[in-house]
Amino acid sequence: MKLQVLDKAEISPLVEALMEDYRVVAPHAKGSKFTFETVTDPADLRLDYDTTILPPKKVLQPTKDRLATFTMGEIPQIEDVLEVTPTVVFGTHTCDLKGIQLLDEVFSRDFDDTKYTAQRKETFLISIECLSPCDENAFCKDMGTMTANEGFDLHLTELDDVYVVDAGTEAGEELLAKYGSAREATEAEKQELNQKLGAKWPKFNYKLNFEAAKLPAMLEASFNHPIWDDMGERCLACGSCTTVCPTCYCFNVADEVDMLLTQGTRERYWDSCQLEEFAAVAGGENFREGRAARQRHRLMRKGKYIYEKFDELGCVGCGRCVRTCVAKISIVESFNTIYNGRK
Amino acid sequence: MTKENTKVKVAFFDFASCEGCQLTIVDALQTHLSLLDVVEIVQFREAMTEKGEDYLIAFVEGSCNRKSDEERLFKIREQAALVVALGACAHTGGVNALKNIQPSLQETREYVYGDKADWYEVYPTRPISAVIDVDAFIPGCPIDRGEFVKVVKNVLLGKRPGIPDYPVCVECKLKENVCLLLEGKPCLGPISRAGCGAICPTYGDGCEGCRGIIPHPNENAMKDVLDEAGLTLNEIMARFTMYNAYQEDQIETAEKTI
Numbered sequence: 001m002k003l004q005v006l007d008k009a010e011i012s013p014l015v016e017a018l019m020e021d022y023r024v025v026a027p028h029a030k031g032s033k034f035t036f037e038t039v040t041d042p043a044d045l046r047l048d049y050d051t052t053i054l055p056p057k058k059v060l061q062p063t064k065d066r067l068a069t070f071t072m073g074e075i076p077q078i079e080d081v082l083e084v085t086p087t088v089v090f091g092t093h094t095c096d097l098k099g100i101q102l103l104d105e106v107f108s109r110d111f112d113d114t115k116y117t118a119q120r121k122e123t124f125l126i127s128i129e130c131l132s133p134c135d136e137n138a139f140c141k142d143m144g145t146m147t148a149n150e151g152f153d154l155h156l157t158e159l160d161d162v163y164v165v166d167a168g169t170e171a172g173e174e175l176l177a178k179y180g181s182a183r184e185a186t187e188a189e190k191q192e193l194n195q196k197l198g199a200k201w202p203k204f205n206y207k208l209n210f211e212a213a214k215l216p217a218m219l220e221a222s223f224n225h226p227i228w229d230d231m232g233e234r235c236l237a238c239g240s241c242t243t244v245c246p247t248c249y250c251f252n253v254a255d256e257v258d259m260l261l262t263q264g265t266r267e268r269y270w271d272s273c274q275l276e277e278f279a280a281v282a283g284g285e286n287f288r289e290g291r292a293a294r295q296r297h298r299l300m301r302k303g304k305y306i307y308e309k310f311d312e313l314g315c316v317g318c319g320r321c322v323r324t325c326v327a328k329i330s331i332v333e334s335f336n337t338i339y340n341g342r343k
Numbered sequence: 344m345t346k347e348n349t350k351v352k353v354a355f356f357d358f359a360s361c362e363g364c365q366l367t368i369v370d371a372l373q374t375h376l377s378l379l380d381v382v383e384i385v386q387f388r389e390a391m392t393e394k395g396e397d398y399l400i401a402f403v404e405g406s407c408n409r410k411s412d413e414e415r416l417f418k419i420r421e422q423a424a425l426v427v428a429l430g431a432c433a434h435t436g437g438v439n440a441l442k443n444i445q446p447s448l449q450e451t452r453e454y455v456y457g458d459k460a461d462w463y464e465v466y467p468t469r470p471i472s473a474v475i476d477v478d479a480f481i482p483g484c485p486i487d488r489g490e491f492v493k494v495v496k497n498v499l500l501g502k503r504p505g506i507p508d509y510p511v512c513v514e515c516k517l518k519e520n521v522c523l524l525l526e527g528k529p530c531l532g533p534i535s536r537a538g539c540g541a542i543c544p545t546y547g548d549g550c551e552g553c554r555g556i557i558p559h560p561n562e563n564a565m566k567d568v569l570d571e572a573g574l575t576l577n578e579i580m581a582r583f584t585m586y587n588a589y590q591e592d593q594i595e596t597a598e599k600t601i
C-alpha cells in the first residue's frame with residue numbers, strides 16, 4: 001500500500017468509527033502518568049503520552065483471566081472460556097510492539113495457548129512512532145526498538161499537520177479503508193516524514209556501554225558476579241519491575257469454588273519471579289529463596305535465557321522496570337557494571 | 344455439607360479491639376448468605392444473645408492486654424479445633440501494641456486512666472499467637488469481608504487459608520496506581536502484606552502495614568527508601584510501628600516499666 005496520511009482532526013472520527021465494532025484501548029492520562037484504558041470518549045485519547053504504567057500486554061494477557069468454569073456434582077463438567085473481545089490497541093509505542101511480538105512467540109511456539117492466541121487473532125495494533133525519547137530511562141535505541149518495520153497493523157508518525165499512516169498488514173489496510181478517511185501522502189509529506197525520522201535519531205542516546213548483542217555471552221560468564229548480592233541487598237522484592245515489564249509473562253492458575261462446592265471458576269493471574277513464593281514447591285523447598293538469586297534470574301531472563309529459547313533478547317528497552325523501582329535498581333546500570341568490570 | 348446437622352459450629356470472641364472486624368462479619372453475613380449454609384454460629388456477642396460452647400472454629404478479635412485474659416484464651420484453645428486470629432489486633436497486636444514502645448508502661452497507664460490507673464489491670468499488648476497457638480489469621484484493620492469468606496471456605500475445605508504472602512505493591516501496580524513513594528510520599532507497600540487490593544494507595548494514602556509485614560522483608564532497604572522520600576527517622580519508625588509495634592523481645596523490657 002502507498003503511504004497514506006490522516007489529518008490530525010481525523011483521528012477522533014477514526015477512533016469513534018472503530019468503537020462501533022471494537023473495544024479500542026489507548027493511552028489515557030492518570031494523574032501525572034498514563035495508562036492504557038478502553039476508550040469511552042475519543043477526546044480522552046492521549047497520543048502524546050510518554051509511557052504507560054503497565055504495558056499493553058494486559059489486553060492479550062489480562063491481569064486476571066478466566067480460563068474455564070466447572071460444575072462439581074456426580075459427573076464434573078468443565079467448560080473452557082474462550083470468548084474474546086475484538087480489540088484495537090491504538091497508540092502502542094514501538095518498544096511495546098516488540099514486547100507483543102515476543103509474547104506471540106512465547107504463547108505459540110512450543111505450545112499453542114488457546115486463550116492467548118484467540119484474543120491475539122482478534123486484536124489489531126495501531127502503533128505510533130516516538131519522535132523523541134519518552135524519558136531518560138528509555139534505552140530502546142540500544143535494544144533496536146526505537147522504530148519498527150513490522151509487528152503493527154497500522155503505524156502512525158506525526159508530522160506537523162498530519163499523521164503518516166503505514167500499513168503493515170492487510171488487516172490494517174482494511175481497517176483504515178473501512179473506518180478512516182485517509183488520503184495518499186504527497187511528495188512534500190514523504191519528505192517531511194524522512195526529515196522527521198532522520199532528526200529523531202540523534203535525540204536518542206545509547207545507554208548501554210556495549211552492544212546489546214553481547215548480553216548473552218556476558219551474562220553467561222557472570223553467574224557468580226558480586227553484583228547480584230548487591231542488588232539483593234537493595235531490592236525490596238516488591239515485584240513491580242516484573243509486573244510492569246512488557247516481556248514478562250509468568251502466570252499462576254487457581255480455582256475458586258462456591259461455598260456449597262457446586263461450581264467454580266479457573267482463573268490465571270500474573271505472577272512474579274521476584275516474589276518469595278514464586279519458586280517455592282511442595283515440601284518446603286525454594287529454588288530462589290534469596291532476593292539476590294531472584295534479581296539474577298530476572299536479568300538473566302532479559303539478557304540470556306529468553307534469547308536462548310526464542311532467539312530474541314527478553315528486554316525491549318522500555319525502561320519501565322527502572323522507572324518503577326522504588327529502590328532505584330536499574331537494569332541498564334547493572335548491565336553496565338558487569339560490562340565495565342569484566343576481565 | 345448443606346444439611347443442617349453437618350454445619351460447622353463457629354464462635355466469635357473479642358478481646359482488646361474496636362469490634363470493627365466483627366462488624367465486618369455482620370456485613371459479610373448479609374452479603375454472603377451462603378455462609379450460613381455451611382456454618383452455624385453458636386456464640387457471637389456482637390450479634391446474638393445465645394451462648395453455645397460446642398464450637399469447632401473460634402474466631403478471635405482483639406489483642407491480649409491483661410494477664411487475666413489469658414485464661415479465657417486458653418479455654419478457647421482447649422475447645423476449638425481451629426483458632427483463627429481475626430484482624431490486626433489479634434494478628435499483630437495492632438495499634439494497641441504502640442503502648443509497648445512507650446518509655447514507661449506505668450506512665451502510659453496513668454496518662455490513659457488518670458488517678459484511677461491502679462484500678463485497671465494491664466500488661467504489654469500481645470497478639471493472640473503470643474498466648475496460644477493460632478491456626479490461621481485474617482489480617483487487616485479492619486478485615487476484608489471477601490477475604491473472610493474466602494478463608495472460611497478454604498478452612499472448611501481443609502486447604503490453606505489463602506492469605507497472600509506478597510507485598511501490597513503487587514496489587515497496587517496491577518491497579519496502575521501512580522506510585523506514592525516515587526512522588527516522595529511515604530508508603531509501606533513494598534513490605535506490607537497484600538490482600539486489601541492496595542486500597543489505601545488507590546485512594547492516595549500511603550500504606551501503613553495494617554495487614555502485617557511480609558515474611559523476610561528487606562527492612563533496611565525500606566528504611567533507605569523512606570529516608571530518600573524525605574522522612575525523618577522518627578517518622579519512619581512511626582510508620583513501621585503503627586500496626587507492627589509488637590515484638591517478642593519488647594515484652595520483657597516493657598514489663599520492667601510497670
Ligand code: SF4
Binds near residue numbers: 094130138140141317
Ligand atoms: S522506550 Fe523508546 S520506543 Fe519505548 S516509549 Fe520510550 S522512546 Fe518510545
Ligand code: SF4
Binds near residue numbers: 240
Ligand atoms: S522493583 Fe526494584 S525493589 Fe521491587 S522487586 Fe524489582 S528490583 Fe526489587
Ligand code: SF4
Binds near residue numbers: 241247314320321322
Ligand atoms: S526488563 Fe525493564 S526495560 Fe527491559 S523490557 Fe522489561 S521493563 Fe522494559
Ligand code: SF4
Binds near residue numbers: 530532549
Ligand atoms: S504506592 Fe505504595 S504500594 Fe503502591 S507501588 Fe508505590 S510503594 Fe508500592
Ligand code: SF4
Binds near residue numbers: 550
Ligand atoms: S494498603 Fe496497607 S494500610 Fe491500607 S488496607 Fe492495605 S495493608 Fe492496610
